Amino acid sequence: MRKSIATVSVSGTLTEKLAAIAAAGFDGVEIFENDLLACPLPPEQIRDRAADLGLTIDLYQPFRDFESVPADLLARNLRRAEHKFRLMERLGADLLLVCSNVSPTVVGGDELAAGQLRLLAERAAERGIRIAYEALAWGRHVNEYLHAWRIARLADHPNLGLCLDSFHILSRGSDPIGIEAIPGEKIFFLQLADAPLLAMDVLQWSRHYRCFPGQGNFDVSGLVSHVLNAGYAGPLSLEVFNDHFRQADTRRTARDGMRSLIALEDTLKGAGRAHPVVPSGFAFAELADGDPAEGRRISEVLAGLGFLRTGTHPTKPVELWQQGGARLLLNATGGDPALVAIGLDSADPGGAVKHAESLLSPVLPRERAPEEARLDAVAAPDGTEIFFCDGSWLSDFEPDRQVPGEITGIDHVALTQPWHYFDEGELFYRSVLGLRPQGSLELPDPYGLLRSKAMASPGGAVRMVLNIAQVGPGDIPRQHVALACDDLMAVARRLRAEHPGLLLPIPANYYDDLEARHEVDPELRHLGVLYDKDERGGEFLHLYTVTVGRVFFEIVQRIGGYEGYGAANAPIRLAVQHSGGN
Amino acid sequence: MRKSIATVSVSGTLTEKLAAIAAAGFDGVEIFENDLLACPLPPEQIRDRAADLGLTIDLYQPFRDFESVPADLLARNLRRAEHKFRLMERLGADLLLVCSNVSPTVVGGDELAAGQLRLLAERAAERGIRIAYEALAWGRHVNEYLHAWRIARLADHPNLGLCLDSFHILSRGSDPIGIEAIPGEKIFFLQLADAPLLAMDVLQWSRHYRCFPGQGNFDVSGLVSHVLNAGYAGPLSLEVFNDHFRQADTRRTARDGMRSLIALEDTLKGAGRAHPVVPSGFAFAELADGDPAEGRRISEVLAGLGFLRTGTHPTKPVELWQQGGARLLLNATGGDPALVAIGLDSADPGGAVKHAESLLSPVLPRERAPEEARLDAVAAPDGTEIFFCDGSWLSDFEPDRQVPGEITGIDHVALTQPWHYFDEGELFYRSVLGLRPQGSLELPDPYGLLRSKAMASPGGAVRMVLNIAQVGPGDIPRQHVALACDDLMAVARRLRAEHPGLLLPIPANYYDDLEARHEVDPELRHLGVLYDKDERGGEFLHLYTVTVGRVFFEIVQRIGGYEGYGAANAPIRLAVQHSGGN
The missing domain is CATH 3.20.20.150 (Divalent-metal-dependent TIM barrel enzymes)
Structure with missing residues (x-):
């Protein structure tokens, strides 16, 4: 027409x-x-x-x-x-x-x-x-x-x-x-x-x-x-x-x-016409790691979280870090630590790119040596590179082992959308990836309101949260990768004992209020774990790491069919991050 | 309390x-x-x-x-x-x-x-x-x-x-x-x-x-x-x-x-308590004039509009320019051409400053020689200096003459308010000067919406328009001084003949539409004069000069009790200014 x-x-x-x-x-x-x-x-x-x-x-x-x-x-x-x-x-x-x-x-x-x-x-x-x-x-x-x-x-x-x-x-x-x-x-x-x-x-x-x-x-x-x-x-x-x-x-x-x-x-x-080739899961998240000379690096945080480096790309300065089903690529090509790309498991990477291209998404040129795996990628409106993967990409890194651990996979990624282009981001993730909007929120931040929209693939294997970049004095638009686990209290106990400096501190006042609203395990307070409960009784346990560059990690445990993202606790996190809790 | x-x-x-x-x-x-x-x-x-x-x-x-x-x-x-x-x-x-x-x-x-x-x-x-x-x-x-x-x-x-x-x-x-x-x-x-x-x-x-x-x-x-x-x-x-x-x-x-x-x-x-000492008129508007080395100066525009330099301050690099009841000070202390201060006629300058101070307005220190007139001034939230004048200030300049001319006085000034502080500006002008809000508008601009509020003293001797600074590529937050006259067509005829480069060009398409809506004098089109008519039959004729630095001038004629500011025509002006019509 x-x-x-x-x-x-x-x-x-x-x-x-x-x-x-x-x-x-x-x-x-x-x-x-x-x-x-x-x-x-x-x-x-x-x-x-x-x-x-x-x-x-x-x-x-x-x-x-x-x-x-x-x-x-x-x-x-x-x-x-x-x-x-x-x-x-x-x-x-x-x-x-x-x-x-x-x-x-x-x-x-x-x-x-x-x-x-x-x-x-x-x-x-x-x-x-x-x-x-x-x-x-x-x-x-x-x-x-x-x-x-x-x-x-x-x-x-x-x-x-x-x-x-x-x-x-x-x-x-x-x-x-x-x-x-x-x-x-x-x-x-x-x-x-x-x-x-x-x-x-x-x-x-x-x-x-x-x-x-x-x-x-x-x-x-x-x-x-x-x-x-x-x-x-x-x-x-x-x-x-x-x-x-x-x-x-x-x-x-x-x-x-x-x-x-x-x-x-x-x-x-x-x-x-070609419909979206809906991704079946996260293949990886790729993070630019900072200059080793400048403060903490993402690799330190990953090591603390129990990830192991399992491979190195043959021709690029990229490392593969693994734990359970979570695979993270650390890219040392320079720049501030940031989330730069997402790999999605796809039954038809070529078809997925063709569909994205028909929707005016720029297809990314990939320079590769003849023996390397083919990677099909497009650029999202927010600048994130989206790779469609059939599994062969892992062979580039020749990982020599599986890394069992507390982390089981990537639960979701949270991306910052440029101001004025929030609607564009939603349309991209909806039409190109077939994600469905789950709801949108406005959350108070010490210096403004954070607009946030959650989207997920049918079944929830791929979840993304799109946030509008805030403005405010000394503000950093942060991104994060949320990692899934089956026993958050155990993860928290270990981190509290071994790497307390990696955890974002949660104010005691939060727990006074939590205990007024719910009958919760007093250990939550001791460990700095946040808690949410939905209307159907589903529960959510989560914690945050400190921020490196623009990136932090969240570790989450979903219990009883909880479908949200702990939005009720996000203002606490935002305030602590702004207060220099990092 | x-x-x-x-x-x-x-x-x-x-x-x-x-x-x-x-x-x-x-x-x-x-x-x-x-x-x-x-x-x-x-x-x-x-x-x-x-x-x-x-x-x-x-x-x-x-x-x-x-x-x-x-x-x-x-x-x-x-x-x-x-x-x-x-x-x-x-x-x-x-x-x-x-x-x-x-x-x-x-x-x-x-x-x-x-x-x-x-x-x-x-x-x-x-x-x-x-x-x-x-x-x-x-x-x-x-x-x-x-x-x-x-x-x-x-x-x-x-x-x-x-x-x-x-x-x-x-x-x-x-x-x-x-x-x-x-x-x-x-x-x-x-x-x-x-x-x-x-x-x-x-x-x-x-x-x-x-x-x-x-x-x-x-x-x-x-x-x-x-x-x-x-x-x-x-x-x-x-x-x-x-x-x-x-x-x-x-x-x-x-x-x-x-x-x-x-x-x-x-x-x-x-x-x-002290009530606002409501100003009875504009004593002057003070403009910073640019560096003579850099392009057009405000003084050139004023000369073209028929103003004469009638005095110079004894100790400061400030000139007085006059025409009819309009008095403009040109301040050569440097910086981009901008509207920096407004002088208001006040029956009690001391009381006005005391009232402003009680409302937390910063009183400005004035360095002056002993023989100079006293000037009481406070800073408005938008940075404009507001002077309260009893008339003695003119003696500093010892103007040797009146300047009869087409311009009769200052009709209004339009000030740009900083983003996020629009409400603060309104409260200041309302509580400190006793101006009353006349209405607010949102006007389309090529790169956004311009929020605008008009305020006036009872009787209309002092009128101000507060605009929110727009954002947009290559945007300049503009201010302007609107000058009143009794025969705008005559002013326009003279300017068109003698200084056509000073006038902001108005597209012919505007006149096609104007003539569809109203039976107007075809000379409006020829002279580039804008026209508005209110619901009670009041009419408004106006034109704009090009912009120098951040400042331009408007010349207006109010007919039959017209109380507005030609808002219907503002989008035309904004578009021409953005298109490089200046």
Whole structure:
């Protein structure tokens, strides 16, 4: 299907927007009026610019507060429309979006609205222009798409049809199945936006919190399938108002929008396209280790946690450290200690990379010697390298043994997402890896709020937590690898005895409160182990190491089907980390 | 009255918070539980720390979901309470805030709630602790303060009283006059917060958008006067949850909170304290002019606008430029061209500075020679120096003439407020200068949203626009001085003919739209003049100069009682400025 996007969805000036939209591979654009008004180019040159970029101008928008008005105002509104028709001729646009009237002075009655819209359509027809009438969710009288359709049917003019917008329909909780009652040729245009579920005024929700399909909570693809069933053959067009997108990089946002439409098409086409090759587990996590001259190294922490170095890469400065099913690569290529890559077990690494590439993820070039294992990798929007592994990679390191130990594997990794690009990260991990969102949280931090979203593969073999980088004095955006074990108290006892300096200290006040809320083992306090209990009785024991560079480790034990991440305790950790507990 | 603040209101760790709160001059604190839990100090040391800083611990909070529960849960809740009572003994706190239950499992009935709260009060009494019961605006059964009072009256225990919170009362639209029906000695505590009027879920509104009294739209001082009429004699205590405050400087926020309580007391005491000496006009605006070696200077723009240099300061590198009633000082002390100070005509400069100082504004030291005029000045939170002038300052410059011209005076100045400190700026200009908020707006900018608030003295002789600095690639936080005139078209004609390079170019597309909306003089387009019309028929003509450093000028003409600032045209200006139109 043709793909389009409204210029208001991305940041920048109109010419910057057009270039970014074309570069992302869109077929067309909706020209948003304010972008045009502020542009120094005359409409003819904007038309030429779009054509040179291979973009069609699919819609001009919005034309507001036209219908259901008294006669004197109608005359003024028609005059206003004639100006816009002339502009559209210069621009080479033949479809005008008319939003349902929101003015408090509007006069009621479907007959009046239909008559005035018919008049508008007649004037438009003289110039070969068509009118797409849209029910705004906060329209004064008309705010449901089926009401807009009743009026358009009454008006009964070939140049008058509907614009459907997923936000306006789904934000009101309207059932989109009614769309199938509308003849496809009367649906002149389809605008798509998703949104998180928020309890707020719908106008503010729409103006600030829309996002691309797949980034929010609406069933946008379900709505699109009803529109296709109705016989709609026009473009899928993104129209998003989002405070973060407004400040984000123009090209990056445009590419993210294109990714959302490709993922939406994947969902619609079902088996027709490659679906995500869902990873079956963590193959490894790769950490850049710091300069040995500068303070503590990750390798010291790993050794303390019971990991052993079991192999070295034949040609790169990379070591394999193992314990139980947990495999960590330490990369000594320099830079601050940080989590740089994640390896995922995949039944079809080649297919996984191909799928990621179809979703506009950059495939990473891998320089390798002929005898080395093939590694397929793409870059996530947060910069993390994602490797798809079939197991052969281990042969590079020729590990000579298994390392039994307390740690059984990697439970989850927590990645810091760049500010303004949280939604992009979620869409990537959702569409490329097939992870499912588990919930999102805002956690108090001494210098702000930490936004956090958890995602997991079906079954939970791969879990990731995406955190938004905080801002604050002396702040470090931290990442961590959480390691699973079967007996956290035993791990804690050993670490407390042998490596007490590796553990993040937990304040006694935390345990006073914990003991007020739950009947817990007093040894938790002694060992500095944190505790959480979910509503179904599942329990979570966990502890943290100190931070090295940007990285720390968590050790966790899940009991009785606990599915969370100890979020209730995260503010304690954040405060201790900020207080210099490291 | 004693002044207190909840530790949650400011950023940082608990010990940082206590130090900042004491430094701002508060008498006491409410200890917010999460701050204590994350603190490495035991309660005894927190008590000592507060005492050393001269702070009393006025309240411990919150204790949640206690009342209206089944018997088994009551036993667990009482056990939980006993833990908190022991903690409070160690902390030296004798007042516990109990919020009305929000759990979906709560059991209804005032008798049950009263009986359980009485039991809690009895247990508390054994340890000399009192319970302040608060109706949360989103409490499951109890969410109105008079309902909480009915239950407390039923419970009838001397250790059980109420906590009143202005947010919970005013956010629901409850009439605070009912407070006068509550005996003052049963109001154990008073928490104050203001908030902007927002159409959103009350819980989200409360958790993210509260602000200090005088920064929002609630009549907080009206509520306080009812509480005082009821006979309340406890502290005024701020309790604010605000996303910006969470990220702002701890000491600065604490000082801002103290300013809000002092201003609130001023309002309550009426004539008992100095009221703002409201300025009667702009005496001058002072601009730092750039280095003559680097590009265009402000003096060139002023000369083009018809200003004349009429004087030079005897001892400082400062020139006076005049036209009509507009006086601008150009300061050649170096740095980028910027608006650095505003002089305000004041009937009592000494009193104005004393009032500003009572509101914690730093008074600026002025080095001057004995024969020079006295200048009283304070620093605004945004760094602008505010001078209070009685007219004698002009004698320093010995201006030898009046400069008749097209410009009649300064209409308004637009100042950029630092990110996270928008509310602080509003409170300063409101409480120190007596300006009144006129409205706030969010305007689209090519790289974000510009938040803008207009304020004016009664009568409009002094008008200011506060803008939040945007972020974005290559962004400059701009300031401007708007100059008034009686015939903007004449000014525009002269400038277009004589100095076309000084004018910000306005796109032709703007005029196509303007002519679609209004029947306007076609000369507007030719001259690049912008136009706005308000709902009452008032009209506004304006134009902009190019930017020098951080500063540009606007020239405006108000017709027919127009009170706005041409906000509808600001996005056009912002886009042209971003596009390099300068």
